[in-house]
Amino acid sequence: xxxxxxxxxxxxxxxxxxxxxxxxxxxxxxxxxxxxxxxxxxxxxxxxxxxxxxxxxxxxxxxxxxxxxxxxxxxxxxxxxxxxxxxxxxxxxxxxxxxxxxxxxxxxxxxxxxxxxxxxxxxxxxxxxxxxxxxxxxxxxxxxxxxxxxxxxxx
Amino acid sequence: xxxxxxxxxxxxxxxxxxxxxxxxxxxxxxxxxxxxxxxxxxxxxxxxxxxxxxxxxxxxxxxxxxxxxxxxxxxxxxxxxxxxxxxxxxxxxxxxxxxxxxxxxxxxxxxxxxxxxxxxxxxxxxxxxxxxxxxxxxxxxxxxxxxxxxxxxxxxxxxxxxxxxxxxxxxxxxxxxxxxxxxxxxxxxxxxxxxxxxxxxxxxxxxxxxxxxxxxxxxxxxxxxxxxxxxxxxxxxxxxxxxxxxxxxxxxxxxxxxxxxxxxxxxxxxxxxxxxxxxxxxxxxxxxxxxxxxxxxxxxxxxxxxxxxxxxxxxxxxxxxxxxxxxxxxxxxxxxxxxxxxxxxxxxxxxxxxxxxxxxxxxxxxxxxxxxxxxxxxxxxxxxxxxxxxxxxxxxxxxxxxxxxxxxx
Ligand SMILES: Cc1ncc(COP(=O)(O)O)c(C=O)c1O
Numbered sequence: 160x161x162x163x164x165x166x167x168x169x170x171x172x173x174x175x176x177x178x179x180x181x182x183x184x185x186x187x188x189x190x191x192x193x194x195x196x197x198x199x200x201x202x203x204x205x206x207x208x209x210x211x212x213x214x215x216x217x218x219x220x221x222x223x224x225x226x227x228x229x230x231x232x233x234x235x236x237x238x239x240x241x242x243x244x245x246x247x248x249x250x251x252x253x254x255x256x257x258x259x260x261x262x263x264x265x266x267x268x269x270x271x272x273x274x275x276x277x278x279x280x281x282x283x284x285x286x287x288x289x290x291x292x293x294x295x296x297x298x299x300x301x302x303x304x305x306x307x308x309x310x311x312x313x314x
Numbered sequence: 315x316x317x318x319x320x321x322x323x324x325x326x327x328x329x330x331x332x333x334x335x336x337x338x339x340x341x342x343x344x345x346x347x348x349x350x351x352x353x354x355x356x357x358x359x360x361x362x363x364x365x366x367x368x369x370x371x372x373x374x375x376x377x378x379x380x381x382x383x384x385x386x387x388x389x390x391x392x393x394x395x396x397x398x399x400x401x402x403x404x405x406x407x408x409x410x411x412x413x414x415x416x417x418x419x420x421x422x423x424x425x426x427x428x429x430x431x432x433x434x435x436x437x438x439x440x441x442x443x444x445x446x447x448x449x450x451x452x453x454x455x456x457x458x459x460x461x462x463x464x465x466x467x468x469x470x471x472x473x474x475x476x477x478x479x480x481x482x483x484x485x486x487x488x489x490x491x492x493x494x495x496x497x498x499x500x501x502x503x504x505x506x507x508x509x510x511x512x513x514x515x516x517x518x519x520x521x522x523x524x525x526x527x528x529x530x531x532x533x534x535x536x537x538x539x540x541x542x543x544x545x546x547x548x549x550x551x552x553x554x555x556x557x558x559x560x561x562x563x564x565x566x567x568x569x570x571x572x573x574x575x576x577x578x579x580x581x582x583x584x585x586x587x588x589x590x591x592x593x594x595x596x597x598x599x600x601x602x603x604x605x606x607x608x609x610x611x612x613x614x615x616x617x618x619x620x621x622x623x624x625x626x627x628x629x630x631x632x633x634x635x636x637x638x639x640x641x642x643x644x645x646x647x648x649x650x651x652x653x654x655x656x657x658x659x660x661x662x663x664x665x666x667x668x669x670x671x672x673x674x675x676x677x678x679x680x681x682x683x684x685x686x687x688x689x690x691x692x693x694x695x696x697x698x699x700x701x702x703x704x705x706x707x708x709x710x711x712x713x714x715x716x717x718x719x720x721x722x723x
Contacts, residue, residue, distance in 0.1 A: 163670045167663075167721055176658075199662055200679045200692045222692055224662035225722075297662065 165287030166294070167225065174229035179236045182218045184208055189216070190312040194304030196296055201227045205304045209314055212243050219301065226285075226294050231301030233282050238305070243314045250306050252279060256286055257295050316609065316617040322702050324349040335672035338710045343488050343651050343698030344676055345538045346519060348602070352542060355601035356594045367593055368567065381600075382593050386583070388600035392607055393514075393533065394524035395550055403549040403556070403583040404591055408515040409439040411534030411549035412482075414586055415511055416443040418562040419532075419555075420480075426452045429478040431508070433458040433466060433494075434688050435487045438681040440513045444482070458483070460688065464490035464641035468498070475506040483510070485517035485533075489680045489696065490641030491622075491648035493521065500529045509555070515539055519700075520618055520649050522611035531555055537595065541700075542602035546595035549586070556582065563588040614701050618650040621699050625652060625708035632712050633657075633719070640689055650699030653680070656715060659722045661693040667721060668695075671714035 183191065184206040194203045201223030208216040217239050219231045234253070238246045256279065277283075288298045322328055325347045330337055339347060365375040367382045383399065390398025405411045420443075424430065430444055434457050444455055456474050459467045464487070475481065481503040486493050496512055503510040511532040517523055518533075519540035525533055532551040538544040551559070561568055561579045565588040570578040579585045606614065623645035629637055629652070636657040642648045656664060661677035668675050675697045679686045686692065697711055 163667065163721075166666070172722065199677065200683075200686070201662075202692070224660035224693075226662070291666065294662070294666070 162287070162290050166291055168284045168287060170233075170281055170284040171225060171229040174232040175225040178219065178228055178232040180218050180232070180239065181220070183220045184216055184218050189218075190308050192304055192308035192311055193221075194300050194307065196223070196227065196300050198296065199224070201297060201300055203227065203231055203301050203304050205231075205301065205308050207305070207308050207312065209243065209312055212314075214238055214241055214243060214246050217305075223300070224294075224297055226288060226297040227300045230285055230288075230298045231304075233285065234301050234305060237280065237282055243309065246305075246309065249282075250302055253282060253285075253302055254299065256282075257289060257299050316613055316701060318702075318704050321609075322704070324351070325702050326350055326353070328702060332672035332674075333670060338671070338673040338707050338714075340697040340699065340703065340707060340711060341674045341676050342519075342539070342700035342703075343516060343680075343696065345544070346541050346700050347702060348541055348543065348598070349605055351605060352598045352601045356543060356598040359594050359597045364594070366590055378593055382591065382596050385596035385600035388603045389548055390550070392523075392603040392611075393518060393550060394526050396526055397553045400553045400582045401550055401556060403551070403586045404596055405534075405547040405549055405586075406545065406592070407538070407547035408437075408513065408534045408536040409547075411547050412439050412511075412513065413443045414549055414562045415482075415532055415534065415551070415559075416447055418559045418586070420444070420447050421451075422560050423479060424451050424453045428453040429456060429476075430454070431456045431458065431474055431478045431481045431483075431503075433483050434460055435464070435466075435490060435492065435682065435685045436482075436484055437488055437513065437515070438683070439515075440482055440484060441684065457684075460490075460492075460685075463643070463647075464492045465647065466492075466494055468495075471499075471502050472506070475502055475508060478503070478506055478508040481508050481510045482513070484513040484515070485523070486521065486649045486651075487641065487682075487685075488516050488651060489653050489682050489685055489694070491651035491653070492641050493517070493647060493649060496530060497528050500531075504529070516649060516651070519606070520611075521615055525550060537599040537602065540599075540602055541605060542599035543595045546592040546599050548599075553582075556586075559586075561585055561588075565589050567591075609701065617701060618699050618703075619645050621703060621705065621708065622648065622650045622652070624705050625697070625699075625711065628708055628712050629654070629715075632716065636719070640691075640694060650703075651696060652698070653694040653696045655691060655694055657719060657722070659718050661695040663722065664695040664715070664718050667718040668711070668714045671710065671717065673710055673714045675711070 189206040191206045203221040363377040365378040367379045386398045386402040500510045509531040514533045514535040518535040537546045568588040640653045665677040
């Protein structure tokens, strides 16, 4: 089935099998934030280290389905070493990619802006998720947790 | 013997396709399908007899009242109730039935120093109402534990029940499939002066249940899991017990008299049925109860037990040690609920891949998080059977799972 192959792309399965930046940073000093998806029981722990406005390190722990785990792994690779400003921008872009469906789901009338897929790099592999609306929450779990971690760290 | 072809032909939803393939419905533990005659009974009611129940004097109001009250008899007959008109309360679902029991009886009878006994395999519906009331009244909750086979540990039952006022427990686990020894539990509870409430959501649709033989005090169950419509559930309670319980939801229909300075509640089921009840749903549920009685619950059980045995054999044959099935391995100790994990493939991914084969299973914690914590698994995939399922459905499950393991190999 074509859609299923789009969902489970090789990059996604690869990040599920060998997640990047796995584990937890000692906290403190790192900021540690937990995220839950109460519907399916997925849990993610994001620990981040911020130095002079740069996200110098990030680790991901927890457990969940291939989509939530690979999305968090891809995220960690995408944001590590970036300025906080760029991290926020990446989160925004990714969430807009997912919003296409979320807004339709919730019948919101916010027009999602077009997303420049090239700017997303490997993350674009996750766009197949939008065809499976119930899985969007899986894909965004790590990202929402990272956004919350930044907020809690005051960044 | 259940005539598979004849039974299947009566369920219209089985005729539809998903993604161009015939549907393989393996989610009856969440909600069952409905036979045509249940749908027809409800349509016929709306087309010919609809009116609000009670107090109406004209012809259709009387018909509607008779259909609604008659539904108590049909449901009572299925579970062996002695005094159906006085013992069957219609609610919204199992969850509301349990809330009614906990709020009404628990609110009036529990306080500091009292003990409530539950089991670790309960659905949230039989946990959260107790936790909420506990916050208010401060009683103790004790938990019956389970062994590695997913069966209740009953060696220390007398210690657990000592001083208890109520035992509230499921007759069949919606995750493990475990069939609990309700008659034995009822005896033990009564020996300790406790009453017993049974969560029959999973047992009433699949097992022969007789509340008098079991000697239980109350039982909650849902229409939508027993071939009936959504929107209606049942609380059965022994007549004397129901009479002693104070009102729960209040308003019209549940009173004898109302003045500006007080009210007198109605007797019997009416006391607990405030507002316009789910009339069409009661008509549909009654038809579902008659359908099940005509099939015979012994026959239903025999069919589902054989199918469960077949499915477990095929699954283990195909996946060996990669497959972990929670709950008893022995089909005569369990219902047709198979919760499993398969290698490294997460339950969500399993369910997603199965969907592309039109195989409907449910991933997740199945509203039993204390049990999932005990099992040490965050989520399982659950395939569950109804009378309309066949060996071909079990084969389709195995084939679709092969595809999932290939994708994640
Ligand atoms: C054992 C058990 N109890 C209670 C419930 C709750 O039923 P309902 O959602 O119909 O209230 C369920 C169904 O999910 C169940 O399986």
